[in-house]
Amino acid sequence: MIQSIFSDEHTVVFLQKGPLVFVSVSATRQSEQQLRRELLHVYHQIVSMLTQASINRIFERRKNFDLRRLLFGSEKVLDGLLDVMDSDPSFMLSAVQCLPLPSSSRDALSHILQKAITPDLVFSFLIANNRLVSVVQEKTVLEDARLKPSDLHLLFNLIRASAFQAGEIWMPICLPLFNHDCYFYAYVAYLDPPECTVCLVLLSTDKEAFYAVAECKRKIEEAFASQNALQWVANTQLYYVDDISVANLRHFLYKPSKVLDHHRQLPQFTCPEMEVGYRSQEERIRLLDPYRNMHNRIHSTSRPLKLIYHSAGKETLLAWVTSKFEMFACFTPLVTKKSAISELTKLLRWIKKEEDRLFICHLPKYSTAPQPGRSSTDRGSSARPNTSDTGLLSLL
Amino acid sequence: MLMISPRMASGMQEKQYTPSLLSFFIYNPKFGPREGEEEKKILFYHPIEIEKNEKIRNVGLCEAIVQFTRTFSPTNPAKSLHTQKNRQFFHEAEENYWMVMVVRNPMVEKPNKDGKPPTVEYQEEEIIDSVYGSVLQQCYCMYKLFNGTFSRAFEAGGVELLTQKLEKFFYRYLQTLHLQSCDLLDVFGGISFFPLDKMTYLKIQSFVNRVEESLSLVKYTAFLYNDQLIWSGLEQDDMRILYKYLTTSLFPRHSEPELAGRDSPLRPEVAGNLLHYGRFLTGPANLKDPDAKFRFPRIFVNTEDSYEELHLIVYKVRERVNVMDLNREFCEQLDSLVGPQLTLLASDICEQFNINRRISGPEKEPQFKFIYFNHMNLAEKSTIHMRKTASVSLTSVHPDLMKILGDINCDFARVNEDEEIIVKAMTDYWVVGKKSDQRELYVILNQKNANLIEVNEEVKRLCATQFNNIFFLD
Numbered sequence: 001m002i003q004s005i006f007s008d009e010h011t012v013v014f015l016q017k018g019p020l021v022f023v024s025v026s027a028t029r030q031s032e033q034q035l036r037r038e039l040l041h042v043y044h045q046i047v048s049m050l051t052q053a054s055i056n057r058i059f060e061r062r063k064n065f066d067l068r069r070l071l072f073g074s075e076k077v078l079d080g081l082l083d084v085m086d087s088d089p090s091f092m093l094s095a096v097q098c099l100p101l102p103s104s105s106r107d108a109l110s111h112i113l114q115k116a117i118t119p120d121l122v123f124s125f126l127i128a129n130n131r132l133v134s135v136v137q138e139k140t141v142l143e144d145a146r147l148k149p150s151d152l153h154l155l156f157n158l159i160r161a162s163a164f165q166a167g168e169i170w171m172p173i174c175l176p177l178f179n180h181d182c183y184f185y186a187y188v189a190y191l192d193p194p195e196c197t198v199c200l201v202l203l204s205t206d207k208e209a210f211y212a213v214a215e216c217k218r219k220i221e222e223a224f225a226s227q228n229a230l231q232w233v234a235n236t237q238l239y240y241v242d243d244i245s246v247a248n249l250r251h252f253l254y255k256p257s258k259v260l261d262h263h264r265q266l267p268q269f270t271c272p273e274m275e276v277g278y279r280s281q282e283e284r285i286r287l288l289d290p291y292r293n294m295h296n297r298i299h300s301t302s303r304p305l306k307l308i309y310h311s312a313g314k315e316t317l318l319a320w321v322t323s324k325f326e327m328f329a330c331f332t333p334l335v336t337k338k339s340a341i342s343e344l345t346k347l348l349r350w351i352k353k354e355e356d357r358l359f360i361c362h363l364p365k366y367s368t369a370p371q372p373g374r375s376s377t378d379r380g381s382s383a384r385p386n387t388s389d390t391g392l393l394s395l396l
Numbered sequence: 397m398l399m400i401s402p403r404m405a406s407g408m409q410e411k412q413y414t415p416s417l418l419s420f421f422i423y424n425p426k427f428g429p430r431e432g433e434e435e436k437k438i439l440f441y442h443p444i445e446i447e448k449n450e451k452i453r454n455v456g457l458c459e460a461i462v463q464f465t466r467t468f469s470p471t472n473p474a475k476s477l478h479t480q481k482n483r484q485f486f487h488e489a490e491e492n493y494w495m496v497m498v499v500r501n502p503m504v505e506k507p508n509k510d511g512k513p514p515t516v517e518y519q520e521e522e523i524i525d526s527v528y529g530s531v532l533q534q535c536y537c538m539y540k541l542f543n544g545t546f547s548r549a550f551e552a553g554g555v556e557l558l559t560q561k562l563e564k565f566f567y568r569y570l571q572t573l574h575l576q577s578c579d580l581l582d583v584f585g586g587i588s589f590f591p592l593d594k595m596t597y598l599k600i601q602s603f604v605n606r607v608e609e610s611l612s613l614v615k616y617t618a619f620l621y622n623d624q625l626i627w628s629g630l631e632q633d634d635m636r637i638l639y640k641y642l643t644t645s646l647f648p649r650h651s652e653p654e655l656a657g658r659d660s661p662l663r664p665e666v667a668g669n670l671l672h673y674g675r676f677l678t679g680p681a682n683l684k685d686p687d688a689k690f691r692f693p694r695i696f697v698n699t700e701d702s703y704e705e706l707h708l709i710v711y712k713v714r715e716r717v718n719v720m721d722l723n724r725e726f727c728e729q730l731d732s733l734v735g736p737q738l739t740l741l742a743s744d745i746c747e748q749f750n751i752n753r754r755i756s757g758p759e760k761e762p763q764f765k766f767i768y769f770n771h772m773n774l775a776e777k778s779t780i781h782m783r784k785t786a787s788v789s790l791t792s793v794h795p796d797l798m799k800i801l802g803d804i805n806c807d808f809a810r811v812n813e814d815e816e817i818i819v820k821a822m823t824d825y826w827v828v829g830k831k832s833d834q835r836e837l838y839v840i841l842n843q844k845n846a847n848l849i850e851v852n853e854e855v856k857r858l859c860a861t862q863f864n865n866i867f868f869l870d
Contacts, residue, residue, distance in 0.1 A: 008469075303803075
């Protein structure tokens with residue numbers, strides 16, 4: 001099967017997943033593997049709306065079914081995904097970006113989430129400004145599968161695309177890497193209308209649990225109000241490169257390796273807010289290009305590298321992979337190698353110092369006691385296949 | 397080509413297959429535009445044994461791919477196509493004339509236990525598009541050197557003449573392609589120059605001028621020593637492909653007897669002209685024999701503007717070679733004029749060669765492993781390649797490092813700015829690539845415990861001795 005076609009200006013990449021064939025034509029200079037991974041994300045986003053089992057079943061019954069009938073209304077989601085993949089490094093790094101927060105505040109918030117549970121509730125997320133603040137999980141869930149960053153990205157994208165403000169949503173969603181054949185039911189609401197920056201997402205396996213889950217949200221809201229928790233989130237200090245006082249460094253991406261347990265459970269990365277010169281969408285997209293190129297070279301399957309130092313016209317770039325971390329940095333173009341190295345050392349020291357604040361250091365768990373009257377086989381099963389839905393997202 | 401590498405501790409052997417040519421064809425869609433006429437499009441197809449319908453299918457697929465990519469960019473259609481097992485390269489050599497080369501990806505065959513068939517793992521990343529794309533383009537240039545353009549042949553004798561010429565040339569040429577050892581140097585297609593002091597250089601120049609003046613039929617001259625160019629009057633692009641022909645095909649063919657020594661029976665009869673050591677490499681082997689027939693190969697140069705068809709005369713005195721192009725034979729005149737003077741020049745140059753050798757040190761282990769190329773004059777220099785045989789050049793570094801050089805070259809090609817890329821490979825080798833003002837330099841350093849600053853200092857030292865004032869350094 002043809003995998004890709006290259007010409008001077010464009011790259012065409014093909015991906016086949018089950019009955020679906022994806023084609024991407026790109027004018028960026030990404031590698032074939034990177035473009036194929038983006039197509040895979042698009043596939044997973046479709047699965048998140050329909051489930052893989054449904055897709056396969058539909059095409060088994062009718063070979064020339066027009067999937068657009070089921071995807072009607074979801075163009076915003078897919079368009080949004082394609083746009084965000086071009087400017088957000090989380091896809092390239094396969095990691096989640098967290099909101100920097102002192103660990104005491106984060107622990108307190110997690111505690112509130114941990115308390116507000118109901119049977120069949122599997123995950124609770126708190127998201128602010130598209131960054132993850134806290135995630136708590138049902139204990140037995142972890143025995144079966146792990147939450148992958150890709151699933152989180154798709155979830156964030158769905159919420160972003162739905163663009164609702166006040167009120168609440170109750171929608172089916174499939175997490176493809178977690179379990180691609182069945183739905184969770186997501187309760188989504190903003191805790192701070194009308195700014196709508198802090199978002200609560202509760203995932204349950206029970207379709208009928210809307211009221212129970214809404215009750216959890218009310219409890220969380222109450223607890224937040226009493227402790228003035230929203231203030232902690234609002235006061236969070238998103239940091240800039242200037243805060244580290246390294247004159248030539250303009251931007252960086254830092255991802256700890258899976259050596260530490262919490263990073264193995266949930267890969268994360270951190271990066272500063274964009275400086276002047278990289279604030280616009282175009283600049284963000286432009287900066288991601290060299291990062292992606294270096295990522296591709298350094299992680300090449302046949303000739304991987306340990307370090308890349310690239311002095312170019314607009315900036316000097318560095319990529320570095322060690323057993324402890326992976327990082328990408330961008331300096332002014334005229335930086336000398338000595339300065340670059342010394343600033344890098346300073347940066348690494350700063351990150352070590354701020355580690356607790358920059359990353360989620362542990363993922364709290366809870367256990368939902370089984371409801372009286374339910375059969376014992378229900379307990380501990382992470383998600384039962386739900387075969388009735390075709391997955392229309394009526395609110396999108 | 398198959399190489400066995402015993403790798404696994406269990407004693408079972410993995411077989412490593414290097415990239416190889418699967419098929420090569422040339423077609424023109426204008427020759428068979430209608431249904432049922434598809435076969436007329438195919439001008440050359442290797443391997444010949446392939447069934448007609450499959451040939452038509454393959455050509456049709458290439459046409460379709462090119463058309464498909466034209467929808468996105470009409471002037472920049474497809475250049476390569478990747479599948480798991482092979483890679484196809486497309487080159488529109490002349491308007492509507494397409495050349496396609498299909499290379500099988502290198503693969504590893506791992507034996508399975510219990511008599512199961514071995515699992516085959518394809519290593520797609522091992523093939524760098526720019527390298528093999530350049531090899532394909534070179535195929536066309538070499539054909540053009542000896543046969544002129546496709547369109548001229550078609551104008552002169554229609555499809556029959558064109559297919560005849562293609563068959564005759566490519567049948568032999570494809571056998572000389574060594575795809576397993578293509579690398580960055582194929583992308584450059586450069587020429588190795590011989591550095592001379594001013595006096596000797598001027599002597600050579602005046603010699604060349606005298607030859608061209610006294611023998612009016614000589615159009616262009618090129619002067620080489622060993623395998624290196626000193627002077628050329630030809631256009632750059634023509635010289636480039638002629639140089640490749642001379643160094644990979646003509647010279648090696650004639651060098652064996654030379655190396656055999658004076659008294660060896662292998663040495664051909666050089667009839668008694670004791671005044672000089674000159675002889676013709678193309679044309680008459682023995683001037684004194686009046687019955688000997690000879691021909692000079694014809695080459696085509698300046699195909700863009702004046703389109704000249706000339707005869708190639710290669711005249712060699714020991715290691716010095718004079719390449720001249722003219723319109724008719726007149727060898728005796730040439731012999732008597734050029735021979736003695738060239739012999740005299742020979743000793744001058746030889747002296748210079750020895751001086752150079754003393755300066756640069758013994759060739760056994762060069763101090764720095766580097767490759768240098770200048771896009772403006774096509775000068776190339778490599779201390780990594782050791783040309784042991786005609787077409788297969790061995791490198792003194794691991795092939796993966798050469799591929800990393802290829803990657804850096806691709807990155808350089810993206811923008812037209814001066815750049816520097818320093819890379820530390822998994823084996824702790826450092827590779828430094830510098831691009832400045834149309835020149836590229838690649839250095840490989842085997843300094844496992846060095847850090848970035850130390851590597852930088854080493855490269856500075858290299859640049860100071862060999863490339864003074866060429867690269868900006870920090």
